[in-house]
Amino acid sequence: MKYGLLLHIARSLMLARFKQTMVAAVGVTFSITMFIALLGFMNGLNQMLDGLVLNRTPHIRFYNEIKPNPDQPIDQSDKYKNYTNTIRSIKPTSSRLRIYNSSAIIQTLEEDPRVLGVAPKVSTQVFFNVGSSDISGTISGIDVPAENDLFALSDYVTVGTPMDLTQTNNSIILGKGAADRMLADIGDVIQATTSRGDQVQLKVVGYYQSGLGELDNIQSYASLQTVQKILGEPPSYITDIQVKLRELDLAPSMARDYAALFKINADDIQTVNAQFETGTEIRNLISYAVGITLLIVSGFGIYNILNMMIYEKMDTIAILKAIGFSGRDVNIIFINIALIIGLAGGTLGLCLGYLAGLGIDQLPFETEALPTIKTFPVDFNPRYYLIGGIFSLVTTYFAGYFPAKKASGVDPVDIIRGK
């Protein structure tokens, strides 16, 4: 009852200065709209850019690396192991790229509940023969369905589909850059030389375009069997095992554990793409900073308008106090005005922000580099709406707090006597 009265007075004060109140509310609306649109847009772009790399990067990659043994014989001899030994010109042992016992490893990984999926791969270097010149490239032999599920391969195959690889023998999906250089059309047969010197003929069934030009010049895909055949290796020959996890954050510890268990190398995504995470974080930080600045600026607008309102309404405040309203009541009235402005302006801002997001989402955005993107990406994460809503109330509360405090401190005698 009593609070209702204060609310009623707040409402009347606002209606009496409707235009001013509107200006304050529009300020909040504008800043919340911009906040939502900006964050949605920025994060949409962010996720797209992250996706460019992260979608295609396995969370953990197992492989054998050709490198010198860190445990040299001299370090094992009883006599010299406590010395500082300098050995020059160490060469790697004749280790192989092949992962031993790969099928057992894959089975173990697939049984791990933390693992979303496993995709084996064979990578090999080749030279594509174009007339008298050779173009170097990499052919990845992939388990097509697994690769497609885990790494969204079909998003990046602009012509043809990845499944064509399984249906046509000795087929290849060429990187767009390489294909342009070779003038290879779909259905053409191209010739490649393997690292062992064998010549093979492959039929082009599609183009691959990742958006990273350098990659598109080199990377091509073929089925696992095709590459094993090119290399003259048996079907157990696997050089990479790619793993996608349910929880990205588990990658470093799992990589460590399994590397020790299988005695092979394991790279986790965090280590490989550390600079990427940093970039994402900084872009996020910038968009939040800009958004919050907008809100604070609108907070000053509210502060100004409430301050002016209080100067205009000195008589009203004095009379309210004279007829028995306490300083606290007056304070509540003005805080209420601020919060109503914040709530109304903020709610409208959230709606307009959503509409702005939908609008941006419709804008065409076509670029060679990003074959799957047709319009600007927008992230409609409800978190931004929550943050925007809460922040609009918090800023308006603080914008109202100081004027309200001043109003509650008004001495009615000064006003009544002063006339």
Added chain:
Amino acid sequence: MDNRTVLEAQNIDKFFYSPVKTQVLKKISFSINRGDFVSVMGKSGCGKSTLLYILSTMDTSYQGKLLIDQEMITDKSSSYLSRIRNEKIGFVFQFHYLLTEFSVLENVMVPGLKLGKLNREQLEEKAMEKLRIFGMEDHALKKANQLSGGQKQRVAIARALINDPLIIMGDEPSGNLDKKNSDIVFGIFKELATDFNQTLLIVTHDPDFAEKTDRTIVMEDGRIISH
């Protein structure tokens, strides 16, 4: 009729500190009984308004003691004083001071809503009744700033009465009105005093006005010289 004291001032001193320390009230002591119609008279600057603000609990920086309804008021918390003002004191100022954002009826109701003893419907009825006493019931739904000065003052008096206060205080309530309206206002006060046994304390510098009240306290240079 019980004639107990409703307001009592004991040795009230008041200083102004800016620009220089000056004593505006010197050892003011007097009391008002229920049903008294008292006027405070004095020249401009003699401290009569200052005294009224102290008596009304709005000004709390004074020395001495103030009792309202035989209860010690000095040094009470400001929210307690707000309640006292709301419940026991009705105000009429020189410059009407209605809330321009509200209708006449709402203006009269606001102190009652604040007190919260009656619900909205009951208060509305009561407010209309008070307005009827002053012949203002036809204007109930107008905005406060659509009224003339005399009408505003009548509404202000109606508002002062809404919580059936112990005492009505007026600060030159007719000071800003012409002779005709001034007489109407005086007539209302007189009627309240005689018909409703309402206690009234009115500050004025108009000797004619003061003469017609039951009792006149005359002030000069911060002292009471007769009462």
